[in-house]
Structure formats: structure tokens, C-alpha cells
Amino acid sequence: MxxxxxxxxxxxxxxxxxxxxxxxxxxxxxxxxxxxxxxxxxxxxxxxxxxxxxxxxxxxxxxxxxxxxxxxxxxxxxxxxxxxxxxxxxxxxxxxxxxxxxxxxxxxxxxxxxxxxxxxxxxxxxxxxxxxxxxxxxxxxxxxxxxxxxxxxxxxxxxxxxxxxxxxxxxxxxxxxxxxxxxxxxxxxxxxxxxxxxxxxxxxxxxxxxxxxxxxxxxxxxxxxxxxxxxxxxxxxxxxxxxxxxxxxxxxxxxxxxKNSSSLIEMDESCIKWLDAQHPKSVLYVSFGSVIVLSHDQFLEFWYGLVNSGKPFLWAIRPDLIVDYNGPNNIPEELKWASKEMGCIVSWAPQEDVLAHQSIGGFLTHSGWNSTLESIYSGVPMICWPMIADQQVNSRCVSEMWKVGLDLKDTCDRSTVEKLVRDVMENKVEEVMASTVKNARLAHDSIxxxxxxxxxxxxxxxxxxxxxxxxxxxxxxxxxx
CATH class of the missing domain: 3.40.50.2000 (Glycogen Phosphorylase B;)
Structure with a gap:
């Protein structure tokens, strides 16, 4: 033999x-x-x-x-x-x-x-x-x-x-x-x-x-x-x-x-129960991947943008995500209180399960290729904030070639974050919504x-x-x- x-x-x-x-x-x-x-x-x-x-x-x-x-x-x-x-x-x-x-x-x-x-x-x-x-x-x-x-x-x-x-x-x-x-x-x-x-x-x-x-x-x-x-x-x-x-x-x-066995970071699956209690397509999922880091100022701008949008959000915040983080004492109380009402924060999420959940209506992402492809397959429109490697290219493809999301490249202010979150979560960009559905179907057919x-x-x-x-x-x- x-x-x-x-x-x-x-x-x-x-x-x-x-x-x-x-x-x-x-x-x-x-x-x-x-x-x-x-x-x-x-x-x-x-x-x-x-x-x-x-x-x-x-x-x-x-x-x-x-x-x-x-x-x-x-x-x-x-x-x-x-x-x-x-x-x-x-x-x-x-x-x-x-x-x-x-x-x-x-x-x-x-x-x-x-x-x-x-x-x-x-x-x-x-x-x-x-x-x-x-x-x-x-x-x-x-x-x-x-x-x-x-x-x-x-x-x-x-x-x-x-x-x-x-x-x-x-x-x-x-x-x-x-x-x-x-x-x-x-x-x-x-x-x-x-x-x-x-x-x-x-x-x-x-x-x-x-x-x-x-x-x-x-x-x-x-x-x-x-x-x-x-x-x-x-x-x-x-x-x-x-x-x-x-x-x-x-x-x-x-x-x-x-399933999910290739993660090098322990996942917090409690967020799935939180998602179960939310309305369909009402939640914005936020994750910047496993490698990139944010400054404290960038972190706060994103947080204010999310809170000001008024949309529920699930945010995966790795322990090493913020490069100059000095602890919760540096976080404004208004953000803490608002997030308790409308947000769920975990250290790492089971992303495939999250993106497939009926409550997810959008994805604020660093545009890593795995995240991009998982979002396309799940039919979730993206807001792209790329930083390193291939991410700049991916975000351009998402917004201009495949038209399945919006590009936040090279800017990080709370008003822009708020606007794009509203645009995606309120289905204001019809072309994006139509292309997202089409490409998800093509991805499903391919496998x-x-x-x-x-x-x-x-x-x-x-x-x-x-x-x-x-x-x-x-x-x-x-x-x-």
C-alpha cells in the first residue's frame, strides 16, 4: 500500500x-x-x-x-x-x-x-x-x-x-x-x-x-x-x-x-448573547485586527464617532491595541456611560460568527484581507480604515472596484466616523447595499x-x-x- x-x-x-x-x-x-x-x-x-x-x-x-x-x-x-x-x-x-x-x-x-x-x-x-x-x-x-x-x-x-x-x-x-x-x-x-x-x-x-x-x-x-x-x-x-x-x-x-481554531488570541463569546438581544442589522461591528495599533487620540476619535452616531456597536479591543494607553482613568466618563447603554466591548470576538449574525449591519474594519473576505461572504457592508501592508489596496477595492463599502483612509475624526457609520447603518448608499448582496451571493456560489x-x-x-x-x-x- x-x-x-x-x-x-x-x-x-x-x-x-x-x-x-x-x-x-x-x-x-x-x-x-x-x-x-x-x-x-x-x-x-x-x-x-x-x-x-x-x-x-x-x-x-x-x-x-x-x-x-x-x-x-x-x-x-x-x-x-x-x-x-x-x-x-x-x-x-x-x-x-x-x-x-x-x-x-x-x-x-x-x-x-x-x-x-x-x-x-x-x-x-x-x-x-x-x-x-x-x-x-x-x-x-x-x-x-x-x-x-x-x-x-x-x-x-x-x-x-x-x-x-x-x-x-x-x-x-x-x-x-x-x-x-x-x-x-x-x-x-x-x-x-x-x-x-x-x-x-x-x-x-x-x-x-x-x-x-x-x-x-x-x-x-x-x-x-x-x-x-x-x-x-x-x-x-x-x-x-x-x-x-x-x-x-x-x-x-x-x-x-x-471552526475559529486558527486564532492566536482567546475569544470572548459572550458577545454573541448580547447580539442575540439586538434588532436585525442594527449593530456595527468594530475590529482593527490582530497587528495594528491605535494612538490614544485615534482611539478616542473612533469612540466618540461611534457614540455620536447613536448606533449600537460591538467593539473588539485587544489588550495591546492602544499604543500609549494609560488605563480607564483617561477615558471620559461620558463615553463610558454611553457605551454601557449602546455598546458591547470585548477583548477579541469570534469574528466569523459575529459577521454571520443577523444583528450585524456594518463592519468598521482595518481592511485586512481575511476580514474583508469574511465580510463580503457575510454580506456586511464595510467602513475601511487601513493602516499597513495590503490594507490600503483592499480598502480601495472595497469602495471603488467592488463597491461593498466606504473608505475612511487617511482620516480619523469623530464627525467623519459618525457620518460614515450613519451612511452604512441607515442604508444611505444604495449602490453599496446592492453590490454587497450581489458579491455575497457570488461568494456563496463559489464554494x-x-x-x-x-x-x-x-x-x-x-x-x-x-x-x-x-x-x-x-x-x-x-x-x-
């Missing part, structure tokens, strides 16, 4: 990257009877295993094993906010040899490696060891396409983008397919850096190395980003659009104990039998099985000599 294919997955060590890759691991484990090795950094490995129901997880996915490598940072390092970029360089230098050693030590040689697009040192390791590699970019197809044009943006003088410059609304014309959409202010946050910045050069190098992979996996669906997916097919012979991954998993494995994403996952499984079969055939031929 032949051994099952063995797939190694390596995400970048951040919540937004780990989640879709772990969901993919579960789908491969379920759909293809594969042996899976999921490699986290030691820091996140322990956080993840502490929060998941390991016995239930193991029963459902008995051939999925978790392993870890160091990330090169001290345990005290925050790994959030601006300091998250330290992981770019520590993983490249420290994690690369550790990953190679781990691959060599595995009892079963990997059939292939699926590596995060910004952990592309795995491509070097795979090439050295003769293992096929597939890259997984956890951004949208649109943002992935933009990252392949960073050098061109430098050559055209679009980088660095100078914050506050009067030309911030000048359109970018050098990226095919986005000539009439993208402005300077919509470029990824790294484009504000000088051309020779190590961080910007890191991303340019990562994009270049990605092209050596045999295929590209994206957590998106064909109907949402067809033009950009077509462009990416000029670089990669195969592009597997397989999202929304979270909904695909839930449709295939109903009531799975693995069902016969849908684009459902088909692409099946194709990925079959392609990995084919790689495995070819390897077995080659080994048998070698053994016969």
Missing part, C-alpha cells in the same frame, strides 16, 4: 497569514487523505496549541501534525504594530536553516511544500532538496499583482509616496488593469518608504522568488477578481483561487470543532459543488496526488536498476 502524499505548509508568523494556511491544511487533510505537517514559529506554535481543542482537532484531522522552528526574536518581542517588520529579517536569517533541518529530519519526504509568499526562503530550501514548491499569497489577487510592480513604481517615481502631499490623489497608470482605479494614497504602506529601504527591497525580493514556484494559491474567488487573476496567470502557469477558505471549510465540514473555489480545491488535491504518483514512479524506476 502506497504512503499518502505528504504536504508541508509554512505560513508567515502572523494571525492573518496563519489562519488561511491552517484552513487550507485542514481542507487538504480532509479532502485528499494527505499527511500534513504545519510549521509555525515556536512563539505561535505554543499560542495556537494552547487555544485549540487538541483532542477534537486530532480526531477530525489525525494526519495533521504541528511542528515549529524559531523565529529569531526574544519571547518578549511584541511582534505587533511597527515592530512586526522585525520578523521579515529574523525569519530570513534564523528560520531558513532551521526549516531546512526540519525538512531533512522528517520521517517522510514531502511531496511538496506550500510556502507563504513572504517566507520564500522556503523556495531556496525546496530547490536545494529537489522538492516541488507552491506559493500561497495571503493577500488579494489585486494586491499580489501590485507587489509584482514595485520596481516599476520606483522607476516611474511613484515611490516614495509622501504622506500629506497634494498629489496623493494622482492616479497610478503604470500597473496594467488598475490605471483608472488606484491612486498614490491607495498603494501598499511600504510604498511610503525610500526606494532603497530594506523593507521595500525585502518585498521586491519576495515577489521575485515567488515566481520560481510551480503554482500560486490565493484566498479569493474567481468572480470577485477575474481581471487580476488573469494577469497573474501570465506569471504563474497555475493559479488556484480557493476562497473564501473559511466558508469553504465550514461548507465541507459542518460544525467542525476546528458549493460546481463553484469555482470548490473546483480549484479539488484540482489542487488532484495535482498534488499527481506529483506524488510521479515521485513514486521515479523511485520505483531507480530501485529497479
Amino acid at each position: 502506497d504512503i499518502a502524499p505528504h504536504v508541508v505548509l509554512l505560513p508567515f508568523p502572523a494571525q492573518g497569514h496563519i489562519k488561511p494556511m491552517l484552513i487550507l491544511a485542514q481542507l487538504l487533510c480532509h479532502g485528499g487523505s494527505f499527511n500534513i505537517t504545519f510549521v509555525n514559529t515556536e512563539y505561535n506554535h505554543h499560542r495556537l496549541l494552547k487555544l485549540i481543542d487538541q483532542p477534537a482537532f486530532s480526531r477530525l484531522f489525525p494526519t495533521l501534525q504541528f511542528m515549529s522552528i524559531p523565529d529569531g526574536l526574544s519571547p518578549e518581542h511584541p511582534r505587533a504594530g511597527p515592530s512586526v517588520v522585525d520578523l521579515f529579517f529574523s525569519t530570513s536569517s534564523v528560520s531558513k536553516p532551521e526549516f531546512r533541518n526540519l525538512i531533512v529530519s522528517l520521517s517522510q519526504e514531502p511531496t511538496c511544500i506550500i510556502a507563504d509568499g513572504i517566507m520564500s526562503f522556503a523556495v531556496d530550501v525546496a530547490d536545494e532538496l529537489g522538492i516541488p514548491v507552491i506559493t500561497f499569497r495571503t493577500y488579494s489577487a489585486t494586491c499580489t499583482w501590485i507587489y509584482f510592480h514595485l520596481q516599476k513604481l520606483i522607476q516611474n517615481g511613484e515611490i516614495p509616496v509622501l504622506q500629506g502631499n497634494e498629489d496623493m490623489d494622482t492616479q497610478i497608470s503604470c500597473i496594467p488593469g488598475l490605471e483608472n482605479v488606484l491612486r498614490r494614497r491607495d498603494l501598499p504602506s511600504i510604498c511610503k518608504l525610500e526606494a532603497d529601504s530594506p523593507i521595500l527591497q525585502f518585498y521586491i525580493t519576495q515577489a521575485s522568488k515567488m515566481t520560481r514556484a510551480s503554482a500560486l494559491i490565493l484566498n479569493t474567488f474567481q468572480e470577485l477578481e477575474t481581471p487580476m487573476i488573469t494577469h497573474l496567470q501570465s506569471i504563474f502557469p497555475t493559479v488556484y483561487t480557493s476562497g473564501p477558505l473559511h466558508s469553504l471549510l465550514n461548507s465541507i465540514i459542518v460544525d467542525s470543532p476546528s 458549493h459543488e460546481g463553484g469555482s473555489s470548490h473546483g480549484n480545491i479539488k484540482k489542487l488535491v488532484q495535482d498534488i496526488i499527481s506529483i506524488h504518483s510521479r515521485k513514486i514512479a521515479v523511485n520505483k524506476e531507480i530501485m529497479s536498476f
Whole structure:
């Protein structure tokens, strides 16, 4: 009896990257009877295993094993906010040899490696060891396409983008397919850096190395980003659009104990009972993700805007969300009292369940890709306040390309927050409401039998099985000599 294919997955060590890759691991484990090795950094490995129901997880996915490598940072390092970029360089230098050693030590040689697009040192390791590699970019197809044009943006003088410059609304014309959409202010946050910045050069190098992979996996669906997916097919012979991954998993494995199991932060599910007591589509959900931080002033402006809108809100406030927070004594009493009447504040929410709840009518978001895709699938219009990485691009796509929300980019004052909350919660932007319903339907269609994403996952499984079969055939031929 032949051994099952063995797939190694390596995400970048951040919540937004780990989640879709772990969901993919579960789908491969379920759909293809594969042996899976999921490699986290030691820091996140322990956080993840502490929060998941390991016995239930193991029963459902008995051939999925978790392993870890160091990330090169001290345990005290925050790994959030601006300091998250330290992981770019520590993983490249420290994690690369550790990953190679781990691959060599595995009892079963990997059939292939699926590596995060910004952990592309795995491509070097795979090439050295003769293992096929597939890259997984956890951004949208649109943002992935933009990252392949960073050098061109430098050559055209679009980088660095100078914050506050009067030309911030000048359109970018050098990226095919986005000539009439993208402005300077919509470029990824790294484009504000000088051309020779190590961080910007890191991303340019990562994009270049990605092209050596045999295929590209994206957590998106064909109907949402067809033009950009077509462009990416000029670089990669195969592009597997397989999202929304979270909904695909839930449709295939109903009531799975693995639901929400990829969170690195403990969830407070008490907010669901609070939502149960609210009117349909009456609540604004607010979350700024797992990495970005707010100043105390920004925090207060958002809070005043929410309270002044008069709309009930559920706000997930991480303990490390406010960079200069000095405790509740610095919060005006009027905000505290108003929030007791109309708000629910938790440290972290079960976001998929929240967005699917009938009481949610809008989402004030940082525009991370997972959050954006989950909101589209749930049919919840967004108010976007992006800060880092791909978030600027996502917010522009939400407001101008897909028209499923409003863009609050580069401003943070209570009156604007109040206005946009009212616009979304009172259905004042008819085009947004209509597009939200349409794209939610397309997302749902994509994950069902016969849908684009459902088909692409099946194709990925079959392609990995084919790689495995070819390897077995080659080994048998070698053994016969």
C-alpha cells in the first residue's frame, strides 16, 4: 500500500497569514487523505496549541501534525504594530536553516511544500532538496499583482509616496488593469518608504522568488477578481483561487470543532448573547485586527464617532491595541456611560460568527484581507480604515472596484466616523447595499459543488496526488536498476 502524499505548509508568523494556511491544511487533510505537517514559529506554535481543542482537532484531522522552528526574536518581542517588520529579517536569517533541518529530519519526504509568499526562503530550501514548491499569497489577487510592480513604481517615481502631499490623489497608470482605479494614497504602506529601504527591497525580493514556484494559491474567488487573476496567470502557469477558505471549510465540514481554531488570541463569546438581544442589522461591528495599533487620540476619535452616531456597536479591543494607553482613568466618563447603554466591548470576538449574525449591519474594519473576505461572504457592508501592508489596496477595492463599502483612509475624526457609520447603518448608499448582496451571493456560489473555489480545491488535491504518483514512479524506476 502506497504512503499518502505528504504536504508541508509554512505560513508567515502572523494571525492573518496563519489562519488561511491552517484552513487550507485542514481542507487538504480532509479532502485528499494527505499527511500534513504545519510549521509555525515556536512563539505561535505554543499560542495556537494552547487555544485549540487538541483532542477534537486530532480526531477530525489525525494526519495533521504541528511542528515549529524559531523565529529569531526574544519571547518578549511584541511582534505587533511597527515592530512586526522585525520578523521579515529574523525569519530570513534564523528560520531558513532551521526549516531546512526540519525538512531533512522528517520521517517522510514531502511531496511538496506550500510556502507563504513572504517566507520564500522556503523556495531556496525546496530547490536545494529537489522538492516541488507552491506559493500561497495571503493577500488579494489585486494586491499580489501590485507587489509584482514595485520596481516599476520606483522607476516611474511613484515611490516614495509622501504622506500629506497634494498629489496623493494622482492616479497610478503604470500597473496594467488598475490605471483608472488606484491612486498614490491607495498603494501598499511600504510604498511610503525610500526606494532603497530594506523593507521595500525585502518585498521586491519576495515577489521575485515567488515566481520560481510551480503554482500560486490565493484566498479569493474567481468572480470577485477575474481581471487580476488573469494577469497573474501570465506569471504563474497555475493559479488556484480557493476562497473564501473559511466558508469553504465550514461548507465541507459542518460544525467542525476546528471552526475559529486558527486564532492566536482567546475569544470572548459572550458577545454573541448580547447580539442575540439586538434588532436585525442594527449593530456595527468594530475590529482593527490582530497587528495594528491605535494612538490614544485615534482611539478616542473612533469612540466618540461611534457614540455620536447613536448606533449600537460591538467593539473588539485587544489588550495591546492602544499604543500609549494609560488605563480607564483617561477615558471620559461620558463615553463610558454611553457605551454601557449602546455598546458591547470585548477583548477579541469570534469574528466569523459575529459577521454571520443577523444583528450585524456594518463592519468598521482595518481592511485586512481575511476580514474583508469574511465580510463580503457575510454580506456586511464595510467602513475601511487601513493602516499597513495590503490594507490600503483592499480598502480601495472595497469602495471603488467592488463597491461593498466606504473608505475612511487617511482620516480619523469623530464627525467623519459618525457620518460614515450613519451612511452604512441607515442604508444611505444604495449602490453599496446592492453590490454587497450581489458579491455575497457570488461568494456563496463559489464554494458549493460546481463553484469555482470548490473546483480549484479539488484540482489542487488532484495535482498534488499527481506529483506524488510521479515521485513514486521515479523511485520505483531507480530501485529497479
